Amino acid sequence: MIIAIVRELADTRVAATPETVKKYVGLGHSVVVETGAGLASAVPDAAYVDAGATIAASRAAALSQGDIVLAVRAPDEAAIAEMKEGAVLVAQLAPYQNTTFPALAAKKVSAFAMELLPRTTRAQSMDVLSSQNNIAGYKAVLLATHYYPRFMPMLMTAAGTVKPARVLIMGVGVAGLQAIATAKRLGAVVEATDVRPSTKEQVESLGGKFIEVPMTDEEKAANDGVYAKEMSDDYKRRQAELVAKHAKAADIIITTALIPGRPAPRLIGEEVVAAMKPGSVIIDIAAEAGGNCALTRAGEVVQTDNGVTVVGLANLPGMVAADASALYSKNLLTFLSLMLSKEGFKLDLEDELIAATLVTHQGEVRFGK
Numbered sequence: 001m002i003i004a005i006v007r008e009l010a011d012t013r014v015a016a017t018p019e020t021v022k023k024y025v026g027l028g029h030s031v032v033v034e035t036g037a038g039l040a041s042a043v044p045d046a047a048y049v050d051a052g053a054t055i056a057a058s059r060a061a062a063l064s065q066g067d068i069v070l071a072v073r074a075p076d077e078a079a080i081a082e083m084k085e086g087a088v089l090v091a092q093l094a095p096y097q098n099t100t101f102p103a104l105a106a107k108k109v110s111a112f113a114m115e116l117l118p119r120t121t122r123a124q125s126m127d128v129l130s131s132q133n134n135i136a137g138y139k140a141v142l143l144a145t146h147y148y149p150r151f152m153p154m155l156m157t158a159a160g161t162v163k164p165a166r167v168l169i170m171g172v173g174v175a176g177l178q179a180i181a182t183a184k185r186l187g188a189v190v191e192a193t194d195v196r197p198s199t200k201e202q203v204e205s206l207g208g209k210f211i212e213v214p215m216t217d218e219e220k221a222a223n224d225g226v227y228a229k230e231m232s233d234d235y236k237r238r239q240a241e242l243v244a245k246h247a248k249a250a251d252i253i254i255t256t257a258l259i260p261g262r263p264a265p266r267l268i269g270e271e272v273v274a275a276m277k278p279g280s281v282i283i284d285i286a287a288e289a290g291g292n293c294a295l296t297r298a299g300e301v302v303q304t305d306n307g308v309t310v311v312g313l314a315n316l317p318g319m320v321a322a323d324a325s326a327l328y329s330k331n332l333l334t335f336l337s338l339m340l341s342k343e344g345f346k347l348d349l350e351d352e353l354i355a356a357t358l359v360t361h362q363g364e365v366r367f368g369k
């Protein structure tokens with residue numbers, strides 16, 4: 001099989017590193033890398049060549065050879081047109097927003113959307129949401145230090161004492177937990193909240209204080225899974241009241257709350273931002289999914305009249321491109337090893353991980369069916 005790696009048009013990350021290329025080559029497959037694909041992730045063409053890959057001079061040259069195409073983001077219609085009929089595609093296809101599945105199906109592409117991987121123990125080492133959100137949580141705190149006009153830790157100096165920053169984390173999934181750990185390491189005082197009651201223990205084990213929104217037994221039971229559910233209007237009102245109180249006291253708020261397949265829940269209204277202190281910062285990791293804060297603008301940094309900075313910059317993992325690519329590439333290698341071996345490629349629809357992620361196959365769109 002020939003595995004093609006493309007240079008991403010809208011991302012700094014890349015879907016294979018020299019380390020994973022060596023593994024594919026070791027299994028007896030060929031790897032072709034579009035020139036410059038790894039540059040933004042600190043991997044020059046020469047490193048791919050040393051690992052056993054060949055370099056394609058253009059995107060079309062790479063795609064037209066690929067029996068398997070590995071990418072970070074979904075290809076557009078032009079790229080799909082350049083792919084081989086019947087190729088395999090593995091990428092983050094943003095399945096709930098993607099409009100190109102009919103084009104992929106028409107090309108008989110077997111396309112895998114990595115975001116749809118079940119959150120099971122067996123799938124953990126392939127989970128791109130975990131590997132990338134972990135980086136987003138880390139980078140969010142470092143971005144906050146950039147926009148926040150004060151110190152993070154408490155400092156006692158001859159010129160006076162500096163108070164530690166108060167950081168509020170909303171949404172304690174993979175990104176939120178890493179944000180708590182990173183903010184703690186920098187010496188901040190950290191509070192966090194989530195709709196899933198099981199996160200309380202995790203927050204406390206990292207040295208954070210859990211803000212508990214009062215919940216009915218029914219609400220607790222509905223949220224004891226790995227993913228959050230859309231909450232009732234009554235819960236949202238209780239949460240908003242509590243959040244408003246803690247947001248006023250916070251110097252930095254990092255929001256990460258997501259609900260798969262739905263717009264991000266609105267957790268911080270305009271009136272809450274208006275009550276925040278001048279100099280305070282909101283980093284909205286959910287910006288690309290519509291934002292947790294009413295004032296977030298995806299891809300932008302907004303300065304409010306009362307001196308609050310609302311950061312909606314997109315693709316935080318892409319700001320740590322080298323490590324994000326290394327982890328993403330390993331996720332893909334482990335996932336592909338379900339199907340790819342020395343004997344070739346075998347797609348087993350009985351495997352729950354394959355069945356859950358396969359969005360187009362044999363000319364059909366499977367997603368949503």
Ligand code: NAD
Binds near residue numbers: 227228
């Ligand atoms: P996510 O990115 O979907 O959401 C981030 C967090 O936002 C979640 O904790 C969610 O509960 C929270 N949230 C949603 N709506 C909210 C609201 N209205 N108010 C406050 N918080 C809200 O989550 P994720 O980071 O992908 O992780 C979800 C869970 O999956 C975690 O428990 C994680 O440990 C688990 N997980 C399991 C595996 C595995 O076993 N393979 C892999 C990764 C994650």
